[in-house]
Amino acid sequence: MSTHVSKVSKLLLLPGDGIGIEIMTEAEKLLQFINANTELNLELSSALVGGAAYDQTGTPLPEETLSLAKQADAVLLGAVGGPKWESLDISVRPEKALLRLRSELELFANLRPAIVSPELASASSLKAELVSDLDILIIRELTGGIYFGHPRGVFEEGGEKVGINTYRYSESEIRRIAHVAFKTAMTRGRQLCSVDKANVLEVTELWRDVFNQVAEEYPEVTLTHMYVDNAAMQLVRQPKQFDVVVTGNMFGDILSDIAAMLTGSIGMLPSASLDINRKGMYEPVHGSAPDIAGQNKANPLAMLLSVALMFKHSLQQPKYAELIEKAVAMTLTQGFRTADLSRQDWVGTAEMGDQVIGNLAKLLN
Numbered sequence: 003m004s005t006h007v008s009k010v011s012k013l014l015l016l017p018g019d020g021i022g023i024e025i026m027t028e029a030e031k032l033l034q035f036i037n038a039n040t041e042l043n044l045e046l047s048s049a050l051v052g053g054a055a056y057d058q059t060g061t062p063l064p065e066e067t068l069s070l071a072k073q074a075d076a077v078l079l080g081a082v083g084g085p086k087w088e089s090l091d092i093s094v095r096p097e098k099a100l101l102r103l104r105s106e107l108e109l110f111a112n113l114r115p116a117i118v119s120p121e122l123a124s125a126s127s128l129k130a131e132l133v134s135d136l137d138i139l140i141i142r143e144l145t146g147g148i149y150f151g152h153p154r155g156v157f158e159e160g161g162e163k164v165g166i167n168t169y170r171y172s173e174s175e176i177r178r179i180a181h182v183a184f185k186t187a188m189t190r191g192r193q194l195c196s197v198d199k200a201n202v203l204e205v206t207e208l209w210r211d212v213f214n215q216v217a218e219e220y221p222e223v224t225l226t227h228m229y230v231d232n233a234a235m236q237l238v239r240q241p242k243q244f245d246v247v248v249t250g251n252m253f254g255d256i257l258s259d260i261a262a263m264l265t266g267s268i269g270m271l272p273s274a275s276l277d278i279n280r281k282g283m284y285e286p287v288h289g290s291a292p293d294i295a296g297q298n299k300a301n302p303l304a305m306l307l308s309v310a311l312m313f314k315h316s317l318q319q320p321k322y323a324e325l326i327e328k329a330v331a332m333t334l335t336q337g338f339r340t341a342d343l344s345r346q347d348w349v350g351t352a353e354m355g356d357q358v359i360g361n362l363a364k365l366l367n
């Protein structure tokens with residue numbers, strides 16, 4: 003009998019709102035299956051975040067949730083927000099909780115892979131030949147830029163209201179994301195495209211200068227620069243020209259939703275948000291999808307692929323990341339599709355999750 007007891011990994015599950023709850027149910031099923039059928043020892047706990055937390059505690063990010071997140075080895079997040087909380091002041095809206103979590107956990111590096119499996123090339127918004135075997139990675143700076151800069155707010159000025167947000171990056175913030183981007187590019191195709199708006203925004207002129215300086219430390223990587231408006235166009239014109247794309251917080255938010263459609267659906271794009279030690283939070287790129295919430299229609303694959311990223315980056319178990327990715331690919335090859343990927347014969351959120359777990363079971367045997 004084996005006496006080996008593997009280290010306990012403490013995972014915090016934050017379902018949040020809308021379809022966040024449904025897709026997290028599938029992630030939890032997957033994790034419980036792994037716990038019961040492998041040598042891994044995963045300790046799962048859940049906490050409130052977003053609108054659900056606001057309704058129960060009066061704040062979208064209770065101190066208890068933040069403290070559990072800081073103690074966890076990794077955090078999984080579903081999605082936050084929805085029409086119910088849209089009239090609240092921005093300072094207490096569910097989305098603010100997400101920004102604060104990212105900031106408090108210092109998760110400055112957000113990796114958003116857009117990978118097109120051959121089975122889904124026909125589901126893409128582009129012609130299949132433009133996207134088949136596409137594998138690009140968008141790296142988004144996640145704790146700076148216009149979502150965090152000060153001053154911010156709505157002020158009285160000259161007898162009218164003026165709304166202000168500030169696009170701010172320090173040299174050190176740019177340098178640390180640049181190192182992540184260059185190091186990541188070294189592990190892939192060694193092509194790094196930095197996206198900015200340096201023709202009009204001084205902050206991104208600094209961004210470009212710092213990237214050029216850091217590039218000298220990575221001579222094997224080819225660095226190019228592109229303006230964000232062109233990058234948005236190029237992503238849908240010829241996406242395979244990109245390998246790794248790195249950009250600031252808001253540009254990365256927008257470009258990753260565009261990249262999602264190359265894969266067929268925003269329900270396919272996972273993400274990893276990492277701190278300097280690769281401790282992280284893992285969440286799909288999409289939001290709480292109020293239009294389909296509670297209908298068993300959400301695609302859970304972005305969430306399940308985020309679990310795979312967690313095994314790869316925070317738990318140092320690349321074998322399980324690969325197994326989950328394979329189980330997802332098998333499920334697609336078998337023809338299973340949620341409603342976002344197929345007009346007919348689609349399966350619900352729970353059935354899709356069950357199929358992935360069934361395939362994982364086959365791979366483990």
Ligand SMILES: NC(=O)C1=CN([C@@H]2O[C@H](COP(=O)(O)OP(=O)(O)OC[C@H]3O[C@@H](n4cnc5c(N)ncnc54)[C@H](O)[C@@H]3O)[C@@H](O)[C@H]2O)C=CC1
Pocket residue numbers: 021080081082083084085097100268269270285286287288289290291292293294299300301302304342
């Ligand atoms: N990370 C997060 O928690 C995010 C939260 N939000 C919040 O979510 C709420 C809704 O935002 P929207 O702008 O509508 O963006 P969204 O990403 O929630 O939905 C956009 C569209 O994509 C569809 N969709 C999204 N995820 C899907 C999935 N897994 N399967 C199938 N279809 C899916 C939705 O049905 C909708 O038609 C807002 O309150 C917003 O602030 C938005 C983006 C990210």
Ligand SMILES: CC(C)CC(=O)C(=O)O
Pocket residue numbers: 097098100101255287
């Ligand atoms: C609260 C938003 C910034 C969330 C979002 O749209 C994202 O992270 O992609």
Ligand SMILES: [Mg+2]
Pocket residue numbers: 255256259287
């Ligand atoms: Mg977004």
